[in-house]
Each structure stands twice: as structure tokens, then as C-alpha cells.
Amino acid sequence: MFKAVVIEKNDQGYRSSLQELDDSQLPEGDVTVKVSHSTLNYKDGLAITGKGPVVRKFPMVPGIDLVGEVEESSHPDYKVGDLVLLNGWGVGEGHWGGLAQKARVKGDWLVPLPSKFTPAQAMSIGTAGYTAMLCVLALERQGVKPEDGEILVTGAAGGVGSVAISLLSHLGYQVVAATGRPDDADYLKSLGAVDIIERSQLSEPGKPLAKERWAGAVDVVGSHTLANVCASTRYRGVVTACGLAGGMDFPSTVAPFILRGVTLVGIDSVMCPREERLEAWQRLAKDLDITKLEAISQEVALSEAIPMAEKLLKGEVRGRLVVDVNA
Incomplete structure (x- = not known):
């Protein structure tokens, strides 16, 4: 079992809640990631609150970012224990995303976590x-x-x-x-x-x-x-x-x-080709002053993601919101 934010839409309306799910409910993919951190972005705020047509199918786990450790893999580029991150590719919209303790995704969507960054820094x-x-x-x-x-x-x-x-x-x-x-x-x-x-x-x-x-x-x-x-x-x-x-x-x-x-x-970050993603993360490792990350970001628990989404859309959040999915 693992915890996740789940968005549902039915005759009773649109709602987001924190739930416990079984591994068997995970979507298809060739890599399963034990997630350590995710984020709250503007798009996530729209998805969680229902104030924008972001989610394309239900139920949906939001979260367009994730970082964590490979738990299972049949993809040739990744093995158990590798640290990986993911941005975009429609996760949190059409494929279950990162606001959960586990994610199953396509390995082609992943990039290796640059050694310069901790998982939390990567999500900052x-x-x-x-x-x-x-x-x-x-x-x-x-x-x-x-x-x-x-x-x-x-x-x-x-x-x-x-x-x-x-x-x-x-x-x-x-x-x-x-x-x-x-x-x-x-x-x-x-x-x-x-x-x-x-x-x-x-x-x-x-x-x-x-x-x-x-x-x-x-x-x-x-x-x-x-x-x-x-x-x-x-x-x-x-x-x-x-x-x-x-x-x-x-x-x-x-x-x-x-x-x-x-x-x-x-600038499209969602479907950006993998080569450009790798270049961007390599340049971030080279040119971003990581001492500034603490000022740029604040960390919240998975249980706080839903109320923080409202604040994000109201412009009450400065910088980045990092979600510790295990807190």
C-alpha cells in the first residue's frame, strides 16, 4: 500500500483527497519508482482544485514532477537503486503522477538525477x-x-x-x-x-x-x-x-x-525531447547556485498538498513548493 493524492470526478462532482492505494492499481510502465519528493506547480494547482481542464482521465494522481529510487525496471537504461527524476510527459494529466509514494512510468520519460543535487534539491x-x-x-x-x-x-x-x-x-x-x-x-x-x-x-x-x-x-x-x-x-x-x-x-x-x-x-517543457532535457539538467548542475535553493523553495508534506494548491492559485506562494511524499 502507498499514499497518494487522488482526483476523482463522478455524479457527486470533482474532488481531491489523500488515499491509500495498492500497488496493483498503478498504471502501466516499465519502471516503478519509490518516490521521495514531488512538487506543486501551477498546473498541479489547477488539477487539484478543478479550476482548469488539466486532468484528462479519472481517477488521476496529480504531480508533474517526481524524484526517487528505481524499485523495479525492465527498461535497459535503469536498474534497481538508480536515482531518477521526471518532469512533464503528461504525468499528472493523463498518466498517474508524482504526488504519491510510488509511481510507475515509461523509462524513456526519466533522466538520471545529477549527482550535484539531492532529491529535495532537484524538486526545488x-x-x-x-x-x-x-x-x-x-x-x-x-x-x-x-x-x-x-x-x-x-x-x-x-x-x-x-x-x-x-x-x-x-x-x-x-x-x-x-x-x-x-x-x-x-x-x-x-x-x-x-x-x-x-x-x-x-x-x-x-x-x-x-x-x-x-x-x-x-x-x-x-x-x-x-x-x-x-x-x-x-x-x-x-x-x-x-x-x-x-x-x-x-x-x-x-x-x-x-x-x-x-x-x-x-518554450514547451512537457514534451521536450530527451536530449534537450539532459542538456538542461546538465546546465542546471553547472550554472545554478544551489545555495539559493533554500530561499527559492519551501517543503510541505503530502497531506498539505491539497490546501496548498488553493494558495498557489491565489498567488500566495513564493518560489517553489517541494512535497515530501513520505512526511
Whole structure:
């Protein structure tokens, strides 16, 4: 038997609860992982509360991240005792995820846990930090250099934003953080932000083109914020888009792209090819200051995951939420 958060939908409605399950109930897969830690991401919050159409079949164990030890394996790359982690691939949506003490998954979805990180540290990074690294890699591939100018990070106090600021500042970029929580200014500066702007400067409808400022950007908000970021990006600047906390719409014009040559790069962390995942985790091991992880994250027990999901969606959580599934 093992404990898990389970989401159910039936004639009585939609509900999430902590349950005890039997190993025989685990889904198909060629690797069984004894999970040590998972996380709570925005998508998990939507799944647990039912406030977004995330879950595709029921019952579902949420949790788009997990880390742990291989318990059983018929996959050629993994043996019993290996430490592995998983981000995305639809777990927690269409396949049982990481908010449980056990998970059975496809071995092709796993990557080895980098030796630099403990399991808890890996989940302090999680999908959010891995996505932030994908954004940084995209900026680098598009030729954005530290000397080119300021890099904007929106949703800065969240998981993606926190890790992105830490990474970019470590690499020598001048990072400006946009946040709706002015009380987090000291926290953001401790991660490496050189300036803080109020998110309201970006969240209202704006002009097709604004004054040029950003050499690059990491946006997790979407909607008017992303449109305004593009409108104020400098000639040949690069904007990476990886989230929709402000909405799925993109009320922009072609002006930034055809008049300033701005590049908008979409970042998908869910189905990202394994080679790019491995590169991202290798770079995280190299370029992320692990001393910052304690400030970025807080740890909660599996029994706290459901109430914390509500707080996460209300914007009451700073940084990363790591779930100790055995606490």
C-alpha cells in the first residue's frame, strides 16, 4: 500500500483527497519508482482544485514532477537503486503522477538525477527550474549576450521566475524582475535582480510598439503582459514564452516582429525531447547556485498538498513548493 493524492470526478462532482492505494492499481510502465519528493506547480494547482481542464482521465494522481529510487525496471537504461527524476510527459494529466509514494512510468520519460543535487534539491528546481533553463538556453541559442542589455523576467516571484533570475544573474545578465508583490523586492534582489518593476506596468492593454528596453525576456504570464513585453523589446531582441498565468490570449500586433525583428520563442517543457532535457539538467548542475535553493523553495508534506494548491492559485506562494511524499 502507498499514499497518494487522488482526483476523482463522478455524479457527486470533482474532488481531491489523500488515499491509500495498492500497488496493483498503478498504471502501466516499465519502471516503478519509490518516490521521495514531488512538487506543486501551477498546473498541479489547477488539477487539484478543478479550476482548469488539466486532468484528462479519472481517477488521476496529480504531480508533474517526481524524484526517487528505481524499485523495479525492465527498461535497459535503469536498474534497481538508480536515482531518477521526471518532469512533464503528461504525468499528472493523463498518466498517474508524482504526488504519491510510488509511481510507475515509461523509462524513456526519466533522466538520471545529477549527482550535484539531492532529491529535495532537484524538486526545488523541478519543472519550473527546468523550464527556466530551457528559456535561458533559447536566449543563448538566439545570440542574446549579457552585454546586449537588460533581460526582463515576468512572474518573477514564482517558481520559473525565481530560478530564471538566479540563472541569468549567475551568467552575467542584468535582470529586471516584474512582480505584483512589492514585498518580494528584497527576495528578488537576493536572487540577482538589479531592478524591480510593478507588473501593472505590463498587464494593461498597451501600444503596438513601446519604447525599446529589453534585450531579452522570460515570460510566464501571457496575455497583455506578453504583448507589452514584445512591444518594448529592443531591435533583434528575443522573448521566450513559457506560461499563461495571465491568460491564453495574445493581444499583440505584428509590429514588433516586422519592424524590430523581435523573435518570440515558445518554450514547451512537457514534451521536450530527451536530449534537450539532459542538456538542461546538465546546465542546471553547472550554472545554478544551489545555495539559493533554500530561499527559492519551501517543503510541505503530502497531506498539505491539497490546501496548498488553493494558495498557489491565489498567488500566495513564493518560489517553489517541494512535497515530501513520505512526511
